[in-house]
Amino acid sequence: MGQLFMVGVDGSDGCRRAVDFAADQAARAGADLLLVHVIEWSRYEFLSPSEVAERHRQRERELEDAQTRLLDPLRDHLKAAGAEPRTVIRFGHGAEELCSAAAENNACQVFIGRRGRSRVTSLLFGGVAGALVQIAPVPVTVVP
Amino acid sequence: MIKSPFRRALFPALFAGLAAAGPAAAQTAADLAGAPEQGIDARINEAIGPVADVFAGVIFYSIPVMGADLPLIVVWLVTAAVFFTFYFGFINFRGFGHALRLVRGDYEDPNDRGEVSHFQALTAALSGTVGLGNIAGVAIAVSLGGPGATFWMILAGLLGMTSKFTECTLGVKYRRVNADGTVSGGPMYYLSQGLAERGMGGFGRFLAVFFAIMCVGGSLGGGNMFQINQAFQQFVNVTGGDASPLAGRGWIFGLVAAFLVGIVIIGGIRSIVRVTEKIVPFMCGLYVLAGLVIILVHWADIPAALGAILTGAFSPEGVAGGFVGVLIQGFRRAAFSNEAGIGSAAIAHSAVRTKEPVTEGYVALLEPFVDTVIVCTVTALVIVITGTYGTPDTDGVSLTSQAFGSTITWFPYVLAVAVILFAFSTMISWSYYGLKSWTYLFGETRAADVSFKLLFCVFVVIGSSLQLGAVVDFSDAMIFAMSLPNLIGLYLLAPVVRRELAAYRAKLRSGEIRAHQHVPPAGAPARR
Numbered sequence: 001m002g003q004l005f006m007v008g009v010d011g012s013d014g015c016r017r018a019v020d021f022a023a024d025q026a027a028r029a030g031a032d033l034l035l036v037h038v039i040e041w042s043r044y045e046f047l048s049p050s051e052v053a054e055r056h057r058q059r060e061r062e063l064e065d066a067q068t069r070l071l072d073p074l075r076d077h078l079k080a081a082g083a084e085p086r087t088v089i090r091f092g093h094g095a096e097e098l099c100s101a102a103a104e105n106n107a108c109q110v111f112i113g114r115r116g117r118s119r120v121t122s123l124l125f126g127g128v129a130g131a132l133v134q135i136a137p138v139p140v141t142v143v144p
Numbered sequence: 145m146i147k148s149p150f151r152r153a154l155f156p157a158l159f160a161g162l163a164a165a166g167p168a169a170a171q172t173a174a175d176l177a178g179a180p181e182q183g184i185d186a187r188i189n190e191a192i193g194p195v196a197d198v199f200a201g202v203i204f205y206s207i208p209v210m211g212a213d214l215p216l217i218v219v220w221l222v223t224a225a226v227f228f229t230f231y232f233g234f235i236n237f238r239g240f241g242h243a244l245r246l247v248r249g250d251y252e253d254p255n256d257r258g259e260v261s262h263f264q265a266l267t268a269a270l271s272g273t274v275g276l277g278n279i280a281g282v283a284i285a286v287s288l289g290g291p292g293a294t295f296w297m298i299l300a301g302l303l304g305m306t307s308k309f310t311e312c313t314l315g316v317k318y319r320r321v322n323a324d325g326t327v328s329g330g331p332m333y334y335l336s337q338g339l340a341e342r343g344m345g346g347f348g349r350f351l352a353v354f355f356a357i358m359c360v361g362g363s364l365g366g367g368n369m370f371q372i373n374q375a376f377q378q379f380v381n382v383t384g385g386d387a388s389p390l391a392g393r394g395w396i397f398g399l400v401a402a403f404l405v406g407i408v409i410i411g412g413i414r415s416i417v418r419v420t421e422k423i424v425p426f427m428c429g430l431y432v433l434a435g436l437v438i439i440l441v442h443w444a445d446i447p448a449a450l451g452a453i454l455t456g457a458f459s460p461e462g463v464a465g466g467f468v469g470v471l472i473q474g475f476r477r478a479a480f481s482n483e484a485g486i487g488s489a490a491i492a493h494s495a496v497r498t499k500e501p502v503t504e505g506y507v508a509l510l511e512p513f514v515d516t517v518i519v520c521t522v523t524a525l526v527i528v529i530t531g532t533y534g535t536p537d538t539d540g541v542s543l544t545s546q547a548f549g550s551t552i553t554w555f556p557y558v559l560a561v562a563v564i565l566f567a568f569s570t571m572i573s574w575s576y577y578g579l580k581s582w583t584y585l586f587g588e589t590r591a592a593d594v595s596f597k598l599l600f601c602v603f604v605v606i607g608s609s610l611q612l613g614a615v616v617d618f619s620d621a622m623i624f625a626m627s628l629p630n631l632i633g634l635y636l637l638a639p640v641v642r643r644e645l646a647a648y649r650a651k652l653r654s655g656e657i658r659a660h661q662h663v664p665p666a667g668a669p670a671r672r
Contacts, residue, residue, distance in 0.1 A: 091258035
């Protein structure tokens with residue numbers, strides 16, 4: 001059982017840089033890679049009855065989109081570099097889910113890209129990276 | 145699904161039923177072409193009023209009891225609610241805590257994340273029930289039945305919790321999962337399949353079709369005309385009353401509203417719904433909060449108001465039909481508001497993918513509590529405590545507006561916004577119930593889909609032009625008629641629900657179903 005490095009991924013540019021950086025670090029340390037993508041979801045969001053009826057199909061579509069458009073291309077990109085990453089999709093709040101995923105998979109490090117948003121938006125909404133740094137159970141590397 | 149020849153025969157029949165509305169719509173079109181515009185509302189009233197009267201006369205067939213006319217349909221609803229409350233051992237009270245825990249997500253399976261949560265199912269169903277029934281309907285009850293109607297309304301709400309529990313459990317149990325992964329459910333399905341299991345297939349299908357037809361009517365009446373009618377009335381109230389530029393021109397307001405509803409349900413523009421669905425719960429909270437503020441401002445009058453409610457409930461003075469008359473008003477408006485026993489909520493809840501049908505029943509029993517015991521009671525207390533209920537020539541939403549306005553002068557404007565939003569969200573929810581019934585009757589085709597949605601928009605215009613009395617009678621008649629087939633089904637299928645409930649409780653006891661502890665993410669900062 002080797003070490004496991006986890007990367008939080010989304011569709012941003014920073015994410016691609018974080019994946020490359022993490023893959024490089026993992027290759028040096030001989031660690032395995034885990035790519036985790038979180039789809040924002042809250043059990044307390046309000047839906048109309050027709051949205052309730054559509055929700056299951058919507059969820060299937062979200063899962064498929066995330067897998068085919070985001071995770072598969074990233075995995076192929078890493079495979080070309082000789083890595084064998086696993087991928088996971090979770091629903092919930094970004095930073096919280098990344099923490100749970102890190103704990104469940106016994107990751108020893110987490111890598112995450114920085115969105116690089118302006119100061120105002122970060123102040124208002126707080127980035128996932130910032131929140132993760134605050135609550136992560138293991139060391140976090142934020143890749144600019 | 146219904147066999148095709150039958151369906152072909154049903155189409156003309158149903159349209160014949162709606163033909164009453166047809167001439168009116170045609171008439172409206174003709175009027176628009178070249179009549180003095182002041183007359184349009186009046187003409188729509190002339191055309192539709194008599195039809196509404198006939199419907200109401202049939203559904204509200206009454207027998208004289210103690211000097212009051214007691215509509216049998218009210219007895220029908222109350223009897224069922226009382227029966228189920230005893231049959232399920234007062235689950236409306238004993239299951240309350242468990243229902244709250246389910247809504248909070250304590251029993252959520254981590255693998256189901258991203259699906260519809262119990263909380264979302266509850267709020268989606270509430271968006272259909274919290275509407276003008278809670279604001280205008282309550283005012284109607286108090287102005288006709290006096291303060292005592294409040295007592296019977298609360299009692300009806302508490303009893304109705306069990307009816308909701310029963311129908312929503314069945315809705316989930318007998319739903320149908322379609323090929324595309326969507327779910328169809330509701331009384332149409334538990335009546336046809338549930339009764340088929342008990343060897344009454346033909347009877348079940350008949351009840352299912354009967355329910356679907358009435359549900360289409362209910363969605364056009366209580367879920368549409370009543371909502372838009374009262375929203376328009378409040379709009380006129382805050383824009384100058386009789387001097388308002390739109391007074392007597394409800395059809396203009398109706399056209400605008402129909403356009404907005406149309407782009408959502410036909411055009412599929414979800415953004416409007418997203419916005420309203422977000423605002424409505426807060427509006428509902430604001431409404432209740434404002435009501436509580438008014439009650440507190442009048443704190444010295446609280447004992448007198450409670451006295452008036454209790455004495456008015458059992459020995460009213462000056463109410464037509466005495467004690468029975470008050471009881472009827474309270475029960476009638478409570479049932480209209482929370483729809484317990486009507487079957488509509490079962491359509492909304494059945495879409496939720498849960499392994500245990502009973503959990504959806506538990507969650508649903510909170511609906512009449514929120515809708516009637518909280519929201520309706522606040523409205524009633526404000527009207528009683530401010531003493532506005534004796535005002536002549538004021539009924540429905542105008543009375544509620546006046547009661548709130550007597551203490552918070554600017555609140556009628558807020559109420560106008562709230563009322564329009566409530567009406568809109570209720571209409572969107574009910575258009576879905578109506579559509580599901582319509583497609584059950586005519587098949588899930590594009591033509592059936594669009595034809596119903598267009599019809600729904602036409603009724604928005606009709607509803608805003610009519611007088612309140614005609615709208616209330618038609619809306620009530622249709623909504624209450626839904627309870628005829630629905631409750632027959634609930635009586636026959638009650639043992640099924642009881643078995644489900646016993647099995648679920650056994651799983652809870654054995655620990656097969658456990659509350660998932662809300663663990664904070666590992667490494668979360670410990671609270672020092």
